[in-house]
Amino acid sequence: MPEAGERWALFLDVDGTLVAIAATPEQARPEPMLSPLLQRLARASDGALALISGRSLASIDRVFAPLRLPAAGLHGWERRRGDGGVVTHQPPAAALERLRPRLAAYVAGRRGLLLEDKGTGFALHYRLAPERGPAVRRFARRLASAEPELRLLAGRKVAELQPRGASKGEAIAAFLAEPPFAGRRPVFAGDDTTDEDGFIAVNAAGGVSLRVEDAETRGRGPSAARHRVAGVGALHRWLGVLAQRLEAADRSTRSGAAGCHPVLR
C-alpha cells in the first residue's frame, strides 16, 4: 500500500466509491466530511487529485459544490485538467439525435426507468425497477450495434450509450502526462465494471488499484483491481489515514527529516 514518502496522484470514482449509490443520481449526497477530506488530500499531493466519473463535469460539480476539482466526466469524454482548462471531444450529434426519441419512447411506457440525457450520451437507469435489467441491456445493445460511433457501458443498474474514443483509463493516462500529476505514482479507487479500464491503466503505471465492494458487488466476476475495500465508509477511513500520512510526510520533508516514513498498510 502507499508509502507516505512517495509522491502520489489520486484518482477517485464518485458514485459507489466516494458517495453511496442512491435510487437516482440526483439523490446521491456526499457525507459532510468528504469535501474537507478531499481538500486535505489535494493539498497534501500538490493538487494531484482528480475525480473520474461517468457523470458530466457539471453534475460532478453539483455533487461537490462549492469544491471544484480536476475531473474526468462522462467516462473521460470531458476532462478538466490541473490548470482548470477543459478538454472535450466533439459529440457524434447525428447519432445522438437518432437515439434520443427512441430512448424517450422506450422509457415512457415503462415504470421505474429513468433516462438521463447527458448531452454527449445517454444513461438508462433501472435501479428503481431492477427486474427490467435484462430487457434494458438487450434494448441498449441493439441500439449500440446500429450506431458505430457509440458504445454500450453496462454499469450498476444502468446501461449507458457513450461516444467511443474515451475511457476512464485514457483519462487517467492523460492526467499522468500533465502537471501536477506527471511523475507521481497513481492510485485509482472505483467500484464498477466501467472502472476496470482505470484499474488496468494504474497497474500499467506501477500504481495502486482499489475496488470498493458492497453487498451488491461483492464476489462479482474477476477484476483487474489488486486491492479490495469493504464499502464507501471503509474507503473514507482509508483516505483519512492516507491524508494523515501525507501531511506528516510533508511536515517532516519541510523540517529536513525525510526518509523515515512509515508504510501505510
Ligand SMILES: [Mg+2]
Ligand atoms: Mg462508480
